[in-house]
Amino acid sequence: MDRFYAVIPAGGVGTRLWPLSRAAAPKFLHDLTNSGSTLLRATYDRLVPLAGERVVVVTGTAHREAVCRQLPEIKVADLVLESEPKDSAAAIGLAAAILYRRDPDIIMGSFAADQVISPDAAFQDAVREAICTAATGKIVTIGIKPTHPSTGFGYIRTGAALDVPGAPSAHAVVEFVEKPSESVAAEYLASGDYNWNAGMFVAPVALMLKHLEKNQPELFAGLTQIAEAWETDQQEEVAARIWPTLPKTAIDYAVAEPAADAGDVAVIPGTFSWDDVGDFAAIGRLNSAKEVDDVTVVGEGARVFTEGASGVVVTDTKRVIALIGIKDVVIVDTPDALLVTTTAHAQQVKSAVDHLKASGDTDVL
Amino acid sequence: MDRFYAVIPAGGVGTRLWPLSRAAAPKFLHDLTNSGSTLLRATYDRLVPLAGERVVVVTGTAHREAVCRQLPEIKVADLVLESEPKDSAAAIGLAAAILYRRDPDIIMGSFAADQVISPDAAFQDAVREAICTAATGKIVTIGIKPTHPSTGFGYIRTGAALDVPGAPSAHAVVEFVEKPSESVAAEYLASGDYNWNAGMFVAPVALMLKHLEKNQPELFAGLTQIAEAWETDQQEEVAARIWPTLPKTAIDYAVAEPAADAGDVAVIPGTFSWDDVGDFAAIGRLNSAKEVDDVTVVGEGARVFTEGASGVVVTDTKRVIALIGIKDVVIVDTPDALLVTTTAHAQQVKSAVDHLKASGDTDVL
Known part of the structure; x- marks a missing residue:
């Protein structure tokens, strides 16, 4: 467990949650569940029992202050700032490259800052199994057992059980599949062989970087250059020069899918409930306990009649x-x-939101 | 025409238009038709060609400033302020009593401040006919030809044509009838004998007061006392002492209905369009020209997507x-x-609104 570092990519505006979530106040800075914590803070708190102080947050420079207010205990060296968004392969890859420079044996776990999970204990159990499995040389995704034939998520096709000490539910991954049609999703659900891809994974940084180098050599080279300058006098200069030139791609394409093809990916099926709070209907579901008549109300000091x-009222x-x-x-x-x-x-x-952007009403975006 | 005075009762919060219309900013102080004028100002402007400067406004003390801003030309003596709402019989009766003291031969016309009428010329023609008819010793209501079997208005049953010079459309009124059921309203519409009661009437002040004295002697006595002190040093003291003691009742019960029973009421069927802007659906209808897609937008500087x-968006x-x-x-x-x-x-x-009042959230009412 001492080799484990948590990485929290805190990016993405959460456009489907406009006007609550917007460029200046993205989804992860909101308390969307009336829990008293922002999604970012809740994500951090969920990881501390596993990672202690070994938590790296990757976010935009615009959110530095807000993130520091939410996470006053974070070390400056563990706050990775993107001068512009470069998609998940660059964000997670940079964290991997920085951690690799600290210790090539580190196992990282990547968990987005804007998801809702409960109970924490079941999540932590799954991550512990994932760490044990990752230690055998695997990229381990934490899947979510589907509760309905969702067409909004990608799926993970599960293969044979793996024999990993400390990870009784570890299975091989046959392949990742894209968001399916409704009928295909229904087949996936019925077969019992598929889990939702929640974008959570645990992996040795060395293995992550190996696949990144193979599939995105240009991106790998750039990230390595930035990582080599990290925590030196050159950090800012090198990052400012190289980051804008990096290709934009998703970690799924750059690492997870090719690694699965190479037989390097395992899955721990998560038994916890998980929601990516994709829209306001989700906020209604997640807060259904707090209702005024049949209306779910989210917001401190709300006066709803x-x-x-x-x-749903937010x-x-x-x-x-x-x-x-x-x-x-x-x-x-x-x-x-x-x-x-x-x-x-x-x-x-x-x-x-796209319409507002096109019409020039960007002051509220 | 020189004997004609217009009276504008500007009362009523317009609760069905909350939260736009409220105690501090009632319906008549809003521009609900995107015309550039508040309803009060539009009512005044519609009457000037008939009454010149002879316009009396009855309103609450709380609205004195707002009314003066809307009608800077009004004379202080023509602004009748109610220290508390006492319903229409007291408001209109006080105007009648004050005008009677000025000249017992005055013919008054009462027109609420919060109605939408067009075209103005057709309205003015109807009022001119009403004045001619009132001069023969009648209380003359201006009816509205029904366009649908409304259950939201009272109706006026029309009797025989009257032979009045200058008022070719004058008819006797058989009776006023209360808001009907839908089937009864449909019968009224089919018969052609009924007009909507829009609460507009023109009458000699002496005749108004005669019926008020007969049906509401206490109210009549109180109003006469206040009127006798009007424009004297005692005006405020007498009004402050007597007004709060007056009975609350509608002008329909106190004057119009008993006068109709006595054969003293005539009707001019109005051919103009008329709307009492009873709710936000009406605002949608009245502003349908200004649409963004299928949404009617009312409000200066609105930014609606x-x-x-x-x-309707207001x-x-x-x-x-x-x-x-x-x-x-x-x-x-x-x-x-x-x-x-x-x-x-x-x-x-x-x-x-009643619910908010009961729950103590009166700051927004």
């Missing part, structure tokens, strides 16, 4: 919000922007 | 409002309160 209404204002005779509505109330949609249309929020 | 949405903020995939929605956006309902539920807004 309902009559014959159902749906507010970061103190305004009185009255809902009358409107069903399955989604209302997101912020000081400068208001969204009104339905739970069924929650996924379309992204296109509204 | 829609995708597959329909309904805003007095500059916030971006995004509507996605929501139909027949009503959104009313103010700095401290937000209402979301549907056009079909627009009439229920009043009960939400």
Whole structure:
């Protein structure tokens, strides 16, 4: 366990959660579950029992202050700042390269900052099994047992059980498959051979970098250069020069999928509940305990009055919000922007944001 | 025409238009038709060609400043302030008593401050006919030809044509009838004998007061005392002492209905379009020309973005409002309160306000 470092990529605006989540206040800086913690803080707290102080956060320079406010205990050296977004392969790859320079035997685990997981203990058990499995020379993804035939997630096809001490549920991964159609998703669910790909994985940094070098040599070379200058006088100069030139690609394409083809990937099927809070309908589900009549209310100091209404209200204002005779509505109330949609249309929020961007109304994005 | 005085009762919060209309900013102080004028100002302007400067406004003391801002030309003596609301019989009766003291031959016309009428010329023609008819010793109501079997208005049953010079459309009134059921309303519409009661009437002040004295002697006595002190040093003292003691009743019960029973009421069927802007669905209808996709937008500087949405947005903020995939929605956006309902539920807004009142959230009422 001492070889284990947690990496938290804290990127992504969470456009489907606009206007709550936006460039200046992305999803991971919000408390979307009324828990009293932001998603970032909850992710960190969930990892401390496994990693202690060995937690690296990768985020945009614009979020440095907000992240430091959320995680006052983090060391400056463990805060990796991106001057511009370069997708997950660069973000996670840079963390791997930096950790490799510290100790080539490190096992890293990557866990996005904007997901909701419970109970923590079941998650931690799965990560412990993943660490044991990773120590045998595997990239270990933590899958999620599907509860319905979702077309919104990629799937992991599970192979034979592996015989790993300390990891009784470890299995080989046959392949990663893209988001399926509904009928295909139903087949996956019925077969019992598939898990959702939640983008969580645990792996020796050396093995990560080996696959990255093979599949994305240019990216690997750039990240290595930045990592070599890390914690030296040249850190800022080298990062500023090289980072903007790096190719943008997802860690799935750059590492996970080719590694699976090479037989290097295992899976621990997670038994915890997991939600990537993909839209406001998810916020309704995750907070269903706090209802005013049939309306789920998220927001400190919310003043919501309902009559014959159902749906979700998310507010970061103190305004009185009255809902009358409107069903399955989604209302997101912020000081400068208001969204009104339905739970069924929650996924379309992204296109509204694109529309606002195109029309030049970028002050509220 | 020189004997004609217009009286504008500017009372009523317009609870069904909350949170736009509220105690501190009632309906008549809003521009609900994107015309550039508040309803009060538009009412005044519509009457000037008939009454010149002879316009009396009856309103609450709380609205004195706002009314003076809207009507800077009004004389102090023509602004009748109510220290507390006492319903329409007291408000209109006081105006009648004051005007009677000025000249017992005055013909008054009472027109609420919060109605939408067009075209003005057709309204003015009807009022001119009403004045001619009133001069023959009648209380003359201006009816509205029904366009649908409304259950929301009272009706006027029309009798025989009257032979009045200058008033070719004058008819006797058989009776006033209360808001009917839908089937009864349909019968009224089919018969052609009924007009909507829009609460507009023109009458000699002496005749008004005669019926008021007969039906509400206590109210009549109190109003006469206040009127006798009007424009004297005692005005404030007498009004402050007597007004709070006056009975609350509607002018319909105190004057119009008993006068109709006595054969003293006539009707001019109005051919103009008329709307009492009873709820937000009405605001949608009245502003249908200004649409973003299928959404009617009311509010200066509104920033509304829609995708597959329909309904009404009324805003007095500059916030971006995004509507996605929501139909027949009503959104009313103010700095401290937000209402979301549907056009079909627009009439229920009043009960939400009652609910807020009961729960102590009176700061936004």
